[in-house]
Each structure stands twice: as C-alpha cells, then as structure tokens.
Amino acid sequence: MKQIQPGIFSQNGMIYTKAGSDRSVYGENFVEKDGQKYRRWNANRSKAGAAVKNGIELNIDTDSEILYLGAASGTTVSHFSDILQEGFVYGVEYSDTVIRDLVEVAEQRENIAPILGDGRKPEEYGDLIDGKVDVVFQDISQRDQPEIFLKNIERFLKEDGVGLLAVKARSISSSKHKEEIFEEVREKIKEKMEIIDETELDPYEKEHLFLKLKKK
Ligand SMILES: C[S@@+](CC[C@H](N)C(=O)[O-])C[C@H]1O[C@@H](n2cnc3c(N)ncnc32)[C@H](O)[C@@H]1O
Structure with a gap:
C-alpha cells in the first residue's frame, strides 16, 4: 500500500482510504495490510475518486475542514471522513430522502455533520458552519452550479483555501x-477564481470536468 496523497493510498492500480468505520457504505471492499484496514475507493462511484485516479492532488489534509455541497448518501463524504483523521466535513444535501443515508453514515463516524439545505441559500446553513473552511467541494449537477459554487466560496472558503468543482456537461x-459548456463554466468561474488544475473524468464519468481552484 503506497501513500499517494494525505490519507489516500494506492495498490495494484486501485485507490483506498484508511477505514474510519467497519461498515461498508456503498458495497465497497475492505483490505487489510499490516494490521490496518483500508476501504477501496471506487472511482466509478465518486467524482473525487475519479479525479484522484486522473492525477488531481485534492489538497485535503488530515486536519482540513471541508464544506461538501451535494453530499447525497455519503459515498464520497465517507472517504473524505476517512482522510480527515483530525478534520471535519460538513455535508449539505437538499433531498430529505437521500440525506437519511448520509445521517446513517455520520452516526458511525465522528467527523461528519449532515446538513439538510439548498446550496443556493448559504444564508440558511451558514450558522451551522464554524468559521471558514479549507476546502469547498461541489458535485450537484445543476444548471446554475457555477453560480451556486461561487456563492459558497465567497462566504465559506478561507483566503488560501481550495475549491473543487465537478461539472456535469449535460446538467x-x-x-x-461539452467543450463549449466547459469553456462557459471556466469563464464564469474565472471572474472570481484562478484554475490551478483540471481534468476530465473519463473513463470513470463521461462528459464531466473537474476543476481545482483558488481565490484570486
Ligand atoms: C451527483 S449527486 C452527488 C454524489 C456525491 N457527491 C458522491 O460522490 O457521493 C448530486 C446530489 O446533489 C444534490 N443536490 C442537487 N442540487 C442541490 C442543491 N441546490 N443543494 C444541495 N444539494 C443539491 C442532489 O440531491 C444529489 O444528491
């Protein structure tokens, strides 16, 4: 098992995080190595996992605080939770049915706060977030996702923090x-942020762009 980023490991072409709980979240496998249990991070099920496989350094440290928009049932959030040994993740999700699964995942761990909220209305969950965060991550598949992202960046991201944005062209x-859509998104985002790295998410996700950003 070779560490490739803080809290992220690789073996035989697959990526892993140290298991923060014994429970499988989405059917992923566990492997044990030198007395440590690792959870396989399936890049076909997670855009952040796909970005890691495609060479993006996420800039998540083990003590980072993350605001995650579009947390869904916690597939990716659970891997962030594994990485964040001394850190914390706020998971915002607006579907009250989907968030039930996230709440179950959070009950097994100590560093996830599930928040039922709409990313378009940061004022409604701002009080639940303690200060500013190191990373804002967004995966919400909405037509206005660049605008939603920038709103949250402005309010919650530290000046030296990192923004991670997964864009689904067809949303x-x-x-x-797709190239035209991606270019329009880049132009919108570049009004406020600088692109420091990017990748498309093939072969794991079709027609998705992943941007790594910092504040201007
Ligand atoms: C593609 S899924 C996210 C998958 C998740 N990021 C993962 O990797 O485990 C998109 C999620 O964003 C949620 N969503 C869509 N619009 C939203 C909004 N405006 N605010 C919060 N969540 C939203 C959807 O309900 C859905 O669960």
Missing part, C-alpha cells in the same frame, strides 16, 4: 458540445 445543456 448545464443537453444540446451544446
């Missing part, structure tokens, strides 16, 4: 070519 337009 933004069903007719335009």
Whole structure:
C-alpha cells in the first residue's frame, strides 16, 4: 500500500482510504495490510475518486475542514471522513430522502455533520458552519452550479483555501458540445477564481470536468 496523497493510498492500480468505520457504505471492499484496514475507493462511484485516479492532488489534509455541497448518501463524504483523521466535513444535501443515508453514515463516524439545505441559500446553513473552511467541494449537477459554487466560496472558503468543482456537461445543456459548456463554466468561474488544475473524468464519468481552484 503506497501513500499517494494525505490519507489516500494506492495498490495494484486501485485507490483506498484508511477505514474510519467497519461498515461498508456503498458495497465497497475492505483490505487489510499490516494490521490496518483500508476501504477501496471506487472511482466509478465518486467524482473525487475519479479525479484522484486522473492525477488531481485534492489538497485535503488530515486536519482540513471541508464544506461538501451535494453530499447525497455519503459515498464520497465517507472517504473524505476517512482522510480527515483530525478534520471535519460538513455535508449539505437538499433531498430529505437521500440525506437519511448520509445521517446513517455520520452516526458511525465522528467527523461528519449532515446538513439538510439548498446550496443556493448559504444564508440558511451558514450558522451551522464554524468559521471558514479549507476546502469547498461541489458535485450537484445543476444548471446554475457555477453560480451556486461561487456563492459558497465567497462566504465559506478561507483566503488560501481550495475549491473543487465537478461539472456535469449535460446538467448545464443537453444540446451544446461539452467543450463549449466547459469553456462557459471556466469563464464564469474565472471572474472570481484562478484554475490551478483540471481534468476530465473519463473513463470513470463521461462528459464531466473537474476543476481545482483558488481565490484570486
Ligand atoms: C451527483 S449527486 C452527488 C454524489 C456525491 N457527491 C458522491 O460522490 O457521493 C448530486 C446530489 O446533489 C444534490 N443536490 C442537487 N442540487 C442541490 C442543491 N441546490 N443543494 C444541495 N444539494 C443539491 C442532489 O440531491 C444529489 O444528491
């Protein structure tokens, strides 16, 4: 098992995090190595996992605080929770059915706060977040996802923090070519932020762009 980023490991072409709980979250396998249990991080099920496989350094440290928009049932949040041995993740999700699974995941761990909220209305959950965070991550598949992202960056990201944005081309337009959509997103985001790295998420996710950003 070779460490490739803080809290992220690789073996035989697959990536892993140290298991923060014995319970499988989405059917992933566990492997044991030198007395340590690791959870396989399936890049086909997680855009952050796909980005890691495609060479993006997430800049998540073991003591980072993360605001995660579009937490869903906690697939990726659970791996962030594994990485964050001394850190914390706030998971915002607006579906009251989906968030039930996230709450179950959070009950097994001590560093996840599930928040039922709409990323478009940061004022509604701002009081639940303790100060500013090191990383804002967003995966919400909405037409206005760049605007939602920037709103949250402005309010919650530390000046030297990192923004991570997964863009699904088909959520933004069903007719335009993906390159045109991605370029429009880059232009919008670049009004406030600088792109420090990017990748598409093939072969794990089709027509997805992943941007790593910092404040200007
Ligand atoms: C593609 S899924 C996220 C998968 C998740 N990031 C993972 O890797 O485990 C998108 C999620 O964003 C949620 N969502 C969509 N719009 C939202 C909004 N405005 N605010 C908060 N959550 C939203 C959806 O309900 C859905 O659960």
